Amino acid sequence: MSIEKLQSFLAPNYENFPKGRTIGVVVLRTTQSETIFRTEGTGEPMCRESVQAGVQNTESILRLVMTKRKQVAPERRRGREFLRNHELLYTAPKSDSPCSLNTNAPCEMCVDCFLYGFAAGGEGAQKSRIWTEDAFSVLPSTELIGDRTINAVFETGTMRDEKGNASTALKTSEYIKPGVHFLDIATLKDVTADELRYALGNLLLTTRYGAVSSRVGRMENQILGVFGGISELPSSLELVQGVYDRLIAENVALEHPLNTNALIEATQSVINTWTNKRGISMQLSSEELDALIEDIDRHWSLDEQETFLKRLDESYQPYRQIKQQSTKKGRKNK
Amino acid sequence: MPQSELNLSDSPTFTTARLVELWCAEPVFFASRELSDTYYTEGAIGNYALAYALGWARAPYRLTGKDTGRPRYREDLTPLAGQHYILPAWPVENSPSYRFERFNALSDAYWYAMTNNRVATAREDLPLKRTGKKPNTYRPSNFPQTGRLRIIDRGNRFQTLVFGEGELPEYIRVGKFTSKVRVDVGEALPVRQLPADTYRCNTYLNSADLPPDLEPFAFDLIAIPPASLLKNLQFHGEAWQIGNFLIPANLEFLGGNSRE
Ligand SMILES: [Zn+2]
Numbered sequence: 157m158s159i160e161k162l163q164s165f166l167a168p169n170y171e172n173f174p175k176g177r178t179i180g181v182v183v184l185r186t187t188q189s190e191t192i193f194r195t196e197g198t199g200e201p202m203c204r205e206s207v208q209a210g211v212q213n214t215e216s217i218l219r220l221v222m223t224k225r226k227q228v229a230p231e232r233r234r235g236r237e238f239l240r241n242h243e244l245l246y247t248a249p250k251s252d253s254p255c256s257l258n259t260n261a262p263c264e265m266c267v268d269c270f271l272y273g274f275a276a277g278g279e280g281a282q283k284s285r286i287w288t289e290d291a292f293s294v295l296p297s298t299e300l301i302g303d304r305t306i307n308a309v310f311e312t313g314t315m316r317d318e319k320g321n322a323s324t325a326l327k328t329s330e331y332i333k334p335g336v337h338f339l340d341i342a343t344l345k346d347v348t349a350d351e352l353r354y355a356l357g358n359l360l361l362t363t364r365y366g367a368v369s370s371r372v373g374r375m376e377n378q379i380l381g382v383f384g385g386i387s388e389l390p391s392s393l394e395l396v397q398g399v400y401d402r403l404i405a406e407n408v409a410l411e412h413p414l415n416t417n418a419l420i421e422a423t424q425s426v427i428n429t430w431t432n433k434r435g436i437s438m439q440l441s442s443e444e445l446d447a448l449i450e451d452i453d454r455h456w457s458l459d460e461q462e463t464f465l466k467r468l469d470e471s472y473q474p475y476r477q478i479k480q481q482s483t484k485k486g487r488k489n490k
Numbered sequence: 491m492p493q494s495e496l497n498l499s500d501s502p503t504f505t506t507a508r509l510v511e512l513w514c515a516e517p518v519f520f521a522s523r524e525l526s527d528t529y530y531t532e533g534a535i536g537n538y539a540l541a542y543a544l545g546w547a548r549a550p551y552r553l554t555g556k557d558t559g560r561p562r563y564r565e566d567l568t569p570l571a572g573q574h575y576i577l578p579a580w581p582v583e584n585s586p587s588y589r590f591e592r593f594n595a596l597s598d599a600y601w602y603a604m605t606n607n608r609v610a611t612a613r614e615d616l617p618l619k620r621t622g623k624k625p626n627t628y629r630p631s632n633f634p635q636t637g638r639l640r641i642i643d644r645g646n647r648f649q650t651l652v653f654g655e656g657e658l659p660e661y662i663r664v665g666k667f668t669s670k671v672r673v674d675v676g677e678a679l680p681v682r683q684l685p686a687d688t689y690r691c692n693t694y695l696n697s698a699d700l701p702p703d704l705e706p707f708a709f710d711l712i713a714i715p716p717a718s719l720l721k722n723l724q725f726h727g728e729a730w731q732i733g734n735f736l737i738p739a740n741l742e743f744l745g746g747n748s749r750e
Binding site: 171172173174176205207224225273280281282283284285287289290346387388389390391392393394433434435475 | 517550551553645659661662667670672
């Protein structure tokens with residue numbers, strides 16, 4: 157069982173102090189439909205950034221960026237759907253409402269709160285143990301963006317302005333084409349085996365990202381490598397640059413749609429060199445990686461899901477009791 | 491505290507230091523100061539943040555009760571006296587480049603409303619609110635839900651000096667969004683002890699870490715929490731020379747002072 161191979165980098169149970177156990181995950185995210193990742197605020201309509209093309213190829217290119225905040229929110233939401241379904245979201249102490257993201261009222265007790273953290277809540281704060289990173293497209297953005305002309309919408313969100321005049325303006329709207337590849341690194345710190353299953357399950361089960369709409373934003377996530385160690389993998393930017401160099405060296409045509417198998421091979425050959433780096437101890441072999449993903453799929457299957465989530469939820473129980481006792485004591489002393 | 495323990499940190503400390511370059515693989519954000527709804531990151535990376543990021547001290551994952559609003563720098567960092575020290579990191583170029591981003595917090599509920607600096611999700615509170623009452627979910631939040639951030643841009647490089655032995659990680663995470671930063675370690679340079687005189691420091695310093703007998707004359711202040719940084723400090727006192735860098739001697743976290 158491959159999860160045992162990772163054992164020395166997993167926590168036996170939730171602990172409050174960091175111990176440096178680090179799981180690094182290399183993720184390939186591929187758009188399956190038109191997708192929209194807008195920059196927040198001013199600037200270009202689609203998230204893109206000028207970065208060095210490769211490590212050896214030093215010219216600058218514009219790459220699409222899927223920011224870390226655009227990844228983690230949908231993945232947390234996905235997990236929380238299952239928690240809600242099995243009644244594993246708790247009532248927030250501050251507002252008497254069920255645990256909810258970003259409402260200033262986290263329950264501080266559910267799986268999501270323990271693993272992904274929460275800020276300024278009722279009584280405390282929890283740091284996230286799932287660290288994401290901005291992901292980059294392999295190809296330059298010029299290859300990957302399509303244009304569509306649509307009727308402009310007024311600020312009221314309708315086709316009519318405040319005086320009731322219909323919109324006559326047309327504007328172009330950009331979208332990311334289907335089949336665009338983003339390379340990404342996720343880092344899990346001091347997680348237990350079940351927390352690893354939960355976080356990677358969220359990643360594999362999330363299929364919608366970006367601007368909310370029923371027809372856009374479909375994305376498939378694939379795990380290409382899992383590492384264990386006491387420190388982090390290189391950055392996703394360095395990964396995508398290494399892969400770009402490799403694709404050029406292999407004479408792969410750098411045009412959209414990019415051959416997925418060629419891309420996966422190039423990525424494998426880049427990440428296979430990483431175990432020599434400081435603090436990265438081991439990489440799962442491809443058989444071990446397959447076994448890990450099978451293990452995750454089994455735990456999330458309809459038959460086992462409830463047992464799995466309840467077991468994970470219960471693992472935090474000792475910690476919840478300590479907290480309740482200490483607050484009770486505090487009140488008595490006052 | 492027994493006198494003998496205090497004297498330990500008075501003995502000469504570091505014989506070598508390493509020049510370290512930090513490369514921002516991601517944009518880096520610290521809430522250095524706030525103007526209206528905009529949060530500015532200053533062009534420096536504080537040395538307390540770096541000490542935690544390098545794994546020298548470990549802050550707990552969960553903070554409860556009083557600890558939530560109270561930093562643990564004194565408990566966590568003063569035990570490092572004589573073993574590890576790092577200066578605040580300064581930009582390699584004269585001024586780092588920044589980017590602006592807008593942020594807003596959204597809920598995972600299908601229905602939500604933006605209220606008084608807060609996202610409300612209880613639809614049943616809406617009629618109550620219309621009658622002029624203030625349901626709990628509509629009360630103002632004490633932390634911001636929308637605003638703008640000035641962030642150190644990706645690709646910026648910073649430098650700092652690291653004192654003490656031990657391998658450094660190749661990548662660290664810093665700032666509010668745990669941004670990835672690559673650590674490129676240079677070779678160890680000797681620390682030369684210079685006698686008390688008047689000197690001008692060409693690195694950034696943490697104002698809380700200066701030795702008590704140092705006489706500062708002039709400096710530029712970078713006012714950031716938890717302790718302001720100084721640059722271009724002119725001072726009278728003993729100094730350390732490391733390569734081309736000149737800094738006050740005997741720097742320690744919080745001046746090595748572990749008392750409250
Ligand atoms: Zn919760």
